[in-house]
Amino acid sequence: MKLYETHTAPNPRRVRMFLAEKGITDVEYIQVDLAAGDNLNKDMRAKNPTTKIPFLELDDGTCIGETLAICRYFEEIQPEPPLMGRTPLEKAQVEMWQRRVEFYFMMQIGMCFQHTSGYFKDRMTPVPEWGSEAGKNAVAYMKQLNEHLASSQFLVGDYFSVADINLICALDFARVVKIKAGEDHPHLLRWYQEVSSRPSAQA
Known part of the structure; x- marks a missing residue:
């Protein structure tokens, strides 16, 4: 899995914290230079039409955008410890x-x-x-x-x-x-x- 992010931006940090709490480490972090507009090029738009970061690319090429949706995916594939509620x-x-x-x-x-x-x-x-x-x-x-x-x-x-x-x-x-x-x-x-x-x- 690849997480496209900018290390200094707040939303990618939300996902990194979520993964750290879960103990999930098998994710490759791909840095995107927002100031240079790397998120706006044709290849990136094909993966992530909104151009917002972070977004997650699964091994089969499927991409998931939006911070909370990415967290939801990891909550479902690794429920413990639960971070989105227990009841x-x-x-x-x-x-x-x-x-x-x-x-x-x-x-x-x-x-x-x-x-x-x-x-x-x-x-x-x-x-x-x-x-x-x-x-x-x-x-x-x-x-x-x-x-x-x-x-x-x-x-x-x-x-x-x-x-x-x-x-x-x-x-x-x-x-x-x-x-x-x-x-x-x-x-x-x-x-x-x-x-x-x-x-x-x-x-």
Whole structure:
């Protein structure tokens, strides 16, 4: 199997952490230079029409795009340890928090980065005002996360899941746009320190 990724990007890190938690090592990592537009060439588009990374290429040539879909594939082929829930309720709660972090935090940070940094200005039209507003949305959502984590070890009770992986990768990437948890977020910081101490966080 081959995972096409960019080592410094947040979404590929989510998959690397997921694989590290699973103990899956038989994956070849292929680095894609996003700044140079390597993801936009004809061969890459044939494998991955959206041009987004990461994407997984199986040994038979089948390709799977989208971060969570890639994680789902590995969850199914190697169920232990489960990272997407163990019971029907837990699976629903993991999906709920995964989507909340995705929409209200990770996506907002991504929009802030794309529209204020100019990193992709050769292939999109940045709207700085939208980028600034997205950054404010991300900061506001940290308050909700902090309140939730006041009574929960992880996003879903005492169960570490793919939702926590999404959140730590988003928080670390947020530093690129100068967004970070502070003294107003003690519970989020407690959570961050705990998750950062996991070996998979170094993946």
